[in-house]
Amino acid sequence: MERQAVGQVHVVLVGAGNVATHLGRALQRAGHVVKAVYSRTEASARLLSGELEVPAFTSLEELPEADLYVLSVKDDALSEVVSRLCPGREGSMFVHTAGSVSLSVFANKARQYGVIYPLQTFSRRHEVDFAEVPLFVEASDGESLRTLLGLARSLSRNVVEMDGLSRARMHLSAVFVCNFVNHLYALGEQAMEQCGLSFELLLPLIDETARKVHVLSPRKAQTGPAVRGDESVMARQEAMIDSPVVRQLYRLMSKSIENISR
Amino acid sequence: MERQAVGQVHVVLVGAGNVATHLGRALQRAGHVVKAVYSRTEASARLLSGELEVPAFTSLEELPEADLYVLSVKDDALSEVVSRLCPGREGSMFVHTAGSVSLSVFANKARQYGVIYPLQTFSRRHEVDFAEVPLFVEASDGESLRTLLGLARSLSRNVVEMDGLSRARMHLSAVFVCNFVNHLYALGEQAMEQCGLSFELLLPLIDETARKVHVLSPRKAQTGPAVRGDESVMARQEAMIDSPVVRQLYRLMSKSIENISR
Numbered sequence: 001m002e003r004q005a006v007g008q009v010h011v012v013l014v015g016a017g018n019v020a021t022h023l024g025r026a027l028q029r030a031g032h033v034v035k036a037v038y039s040r041t042e043a044s045a046r047l048l049s050g051e052l053e054v055p056a057f058t059s060l061e062e063l064p065e066a067d068l069y070v071l072s073v074k075d076d077a078l079s080e081v082v083s084r085l086c087p088g089r090e091g092s093m094f095v096h097t098a099g100s101v102s103l104s105v106f107a108n109k110a111r112q113y114g115v116i117y118p119l120q121t122f123s124r125r126h127e128v129d130f131a132e133v134p135l136f137v138e139a140s141d142g143e144s145l146r147t148l149l150g151l152a153r154s155l156s157r158n159v160v161e162m163d164g165l166s167r168a169r170m171h172l173s174a175v176f177v178c179n180f181v182n183h184l185y186a187l188g189e190q191a192m193e194q195c196g197l198s199f200e201l202l203l204p205l206i207d208e209t210a211r212k213v214h215v216l217s218p219r220k221a222q223t224g225p226a227v228r229g230d231e232s233v234m235a236r237q238e239a240m241i242d243s244p245v246v247r248q249l250y251r252l253m254s255k256s257i258e259n260i261s262r
Numbered sequence: 263m264e265r266q267a268v269g270q271v272h273v274v275l276v277g278a279g280n281v282a283t284h285l286g287r288a289l290q291r292a293g294h295v296v297k298a299v300y301s302r303t304e305a306s307a308r309l310l311s312g313e314l315e316v317p318a319f320t321s322l323e324e325l326p327e328a329d330l331y332v333l334s335v336k337d338d339a340l341s342e343v344v345s346r347l348c349p350g351r352e353g354s355m356f357v358h359t360a361g362s363v364s365l366s367v368f369a370n371k372a373r374q375y376g377v378i379y380p381l382q383t384f385s386r387r388h389e390v391d392f393a394e395v396p397l398f399v400e401a402s403d404g405e406s407l408r409t410l411l412g413l414a415r416s417l418s419r420n421v422v423e424m425d426g427l428s429r430a431r432m433h434l435s436a437v438f439v440c441n442f443v444n445h446l447y448a449l450g451e452q453a454m455e456q457c458g459l460s461f462e463l464l465l466p467l468i469d470e471t472a473r474k475v476h477v478l479s480p481r482k483a484q485t486g487p488a489v490r491g492d493e494s495v496m497a498r499q500e501a502m503i504d505s506p507v508v509r510q511l512y513r514l515m516s517k518s519i520e521n522i523s524r
Contacts, residue, residue, distance in 0.1 A: 018485065075487075075495050100487075100495045119467055121485050126474055132466050158466070169457045172499045177450035177464050178471045179486030180515045181443050186480035186522055188439035195431045202439050203476060204394050204420070205381055209440045210472040212388050214465060218448035223280065223383050224441030225337075225362075233337050233362045237434045245518050252514060253442045256507050260448055 006150030012063050014038045014081060015072035016048040018122035019097050023070060023155075024052050026130035030154045035066050060084045068151070070116070071096040079105055086110040093144060099171025102164045103138050114139035114148045117167055118156075121178050130155055136162040136170070187246060219260065226257035268412030274325050276300045276343060277334035278310040280384035281359050285332060285417075286314050288392035292416045297328050322346045330413070332378070333358040340367055348372045355406060361433025364426045365400050376401035376410045379429055380418075383440050392417055398424040398432070449508060481522065488519035 009032045013020045016039035024034050038057045039045035049056035057063050060081065069089070073081055075098050086094060086109040094106055094113040106113035117136040120128060135152040137159060139145035145161070152159040162170070185206065189199040212221045225233040234254055241247040271294045275282045278301035286296050300319045301307035311318035319325050322343065331351070335343055337360050348356060348371040356368055356375040368375035379398040382390060397414040399421060401407035407423070414421040424432070447468065451461040474483045487495040496516055503509040 074490065075492055100498055119463065121467060121471055121474065121483075123474065123478060123483055123485070126478060126483075128470060134463055134466060160463070166457050166459060168498070169453060169502065170459060170463065172502055173450040173453040173459075173464060174467055175486055175499060175512075176446045176453070178467050179484070179488065179519070181446050181468070181471050182475070182480050182484055182486075183488075183515060183519045183522070184438045184443050184446070185475050186484065187518070188435040189480050190522070191431060191435040191438065195428050197428060197432060197435075199475075199479075201381065201396055201422075201432065202435060204396060205383060205436055205440050206443070206472050206475065208390060209383055209443050210468050212383065212385065213444070213447050213461075213468065216385060216388060217461075218444050218451050221383075221385055221388075222441070222444055222448065223385065224437055224444075226441065226445075228336065230337055236362055236430070237437060240431065240434055243521075245514065245521060249511075249514050249518055250437075252507065252511050253445060256449070256511055257441070257445045259505075259507060260445070260452070 006147060006154055008032055009151055010035050010065075010067045012036045012038065012066040012069050013048070013072065014060070014063075014069055014085065016044045017072060018124055019118065020070070020072040021048055021051070021124050022120075022122045022128060022130060023072065023097065023118070024048060026155045028052060029130070032151075032154070035064050038063055065089075066092060068093045068095065075101050082106055082109050093147065095148065099174065100168050103140065104164075106140070110140075112140055112144040112147075114144050115164070115167070116148060116152055117162075117171070119170065119174055121182070131157050134158040134160065136160050136167055138163060138167065187249075222257065222261060224257075226254040227261050229258070268409060268416055270294055271413055272297050272327075272329045274298045274300065274328040274331050275310070275334065276322070276325075276331055276347065278306045279334060280386055281380065282332070282334040283310055283313070283386050284382075284384045284390060284392060285334065285359065285380070286310060288417045290314060291392070294413075294416070297326050300325055327351075328354060330355045330357065334360075337363050344368055344371050355409065357410065361436065362430050365402065366426075368402070372402075374402055374406040374409075376406050377426070377429065378410060378414055379424075379433070381432065381436055383444070393419050396420040396422060398422050398429055400425060400429065449511075484519065484523065486519075488516040489523050491520070 012035050013024050016037050034052050034054050036055045036057055037049040042058050045056035090111050094110045095116050099117050115138040118133050120133045133156050135156045137148050137152050139148050192199050238250055274297050275286050278299050296314050296316050298317045298319055299311040304320050307318035352373050356372045357378050361379050377400040380395050382395045395418050397418045399410050399414050401410050454461050500512055
């Protein structure tokens with residue numbers, strides 16, 4: 001229904017990483033046309049283009065015409081890709097998908113542009129329900145905004161307009177609740193392996209910890225030695241940690257829990 | 263079925279916190295008899311005893327006879343409670359539920375004793391499926407071990423015998439994947455609130471991050487600026503953080519991600 005409002009969009013994917021992969025699948029599933037995939041390296045261009053059954057390119061200049069170019073490349077590379085891709089394509093629209101890069105990366109390079117930031121962690125080999133992925137949209141002008149909101153709504157039930165400053169702050173939050181959380185899972189896995197225990201024993205705890213914050217504020221859900229002020233447990237646990245960085249992390253996390261609980 | 267093997271056990275709960283609450287509910291549901299609840303403070307003794315419809319006590323000495331006394335008190339208080347509770351009750355069995363306290367806290371104080379450590383985060387107001395909670399059991403002797411394993415299996419499908427050293431290491435892992443993870447959720451919530459955004463926007467990301475490690479090792483599931491080595495994003499994100507402790511945490515987490523990814 002929403003898709004009819006925006007119509008079928010012809011898209012070129014610039015980048016072939018995790019975000020481009022999941023976005024490409026979602027675009028095709030929603031009935032849009034992925035015309036080509038670009039990647040700097042032929043291998044990764046071919047991996048995604050093979051899956052989507054579209055041509056692969058390793059030269060920005062040779063990319064075909066499209067309604068929309070979706071740039072999902074490393075933040076550091078974005079500015080150069082924009083400079084090389086946009087000239088001579090004034091009839092097209094351009095978006096990037098980065099949380100922490102401003103819309104202004106396109107300024108004076110393109111006429112119509114925007115951002116579609118998917119707030120999710122994507123791994124190539126793990127399927128996600130894209131309809132549930134929150135998409136945050138920003139655009140250069142009212143017409144582009146309407147087009148991008150329409151496109152976004154054809155992919156997800158959860159579309160929000162958001163300016164770049166809020167998006168950057170949300171990306172920071174995402175690093176805490178996703179990237180850093182996953183690293184704590186990795187440290188837990190390491191500690192379990194060191195004593196011959198399976199990481200799987202921790203999964204019910206991991207699930208419940210995530211489930212609980214759906215109904216309780218994380219501040220109210222906090223349990224454990226640090227929030228109880230259980231100094232003797234904390235001293236014993238610290239002494240069990242071999243790595244100096246991880247030990248420092250233990251201390252700092254405990255301190256930060258005490259700070260926020262006060 | 264398993265319950266028949268162990269028979270109905272008459273239990274006194276010593277402690278009325280989150281663990282005692284969920285254990286008490288599970289014991290009753292499994293057909294065991296909770297004879298009394300003890301807590302140092304009358305209010306918390308009454309809260310749990312009222313829910314379970316059993317007598318409340320604030321004096322250890324006055325507690326009724328039971329097959330089993332389950333001690334779920336702060337780790338720091340455990341030793342004193344053992345010294346006051348055990349004398350004169352040689353016919354009873356005693357267990358504590360602490361991850362990081364050795365079985366030997368009961369040595370020379372009781373004849374038959376053990377540990378039942380539930381690896382889960384419990385909040386009074388959030389129901390959990392106790393049958394899915396992994397229970398780790400250790401005991402003073404073979405007969406006590408059989409009794410406690412039987413009791414544990416009447417409460418949970420997921421019962422494992424484990425010595426105190428492994429239990430302590432697992433408890434440390436649990437602090438990382440649960441208590442510290444929840445604190446990162448709290449920091450994410452704080453950052454969202456600071457720019458007027460709802461914490462709920464982060465929930466699909468939180469869920470997917472937890473779901474992913476059921477099928478991918480956390481080391482393989484790692485995404486984000488630190489594992490990509492995206493220095494410019496990290497510098498900008500660090501600059502957005504007001505709290506010195508949280509900023510230090512950001513740096514240390516990023517460093518630890520780089521360490522483990524190498």
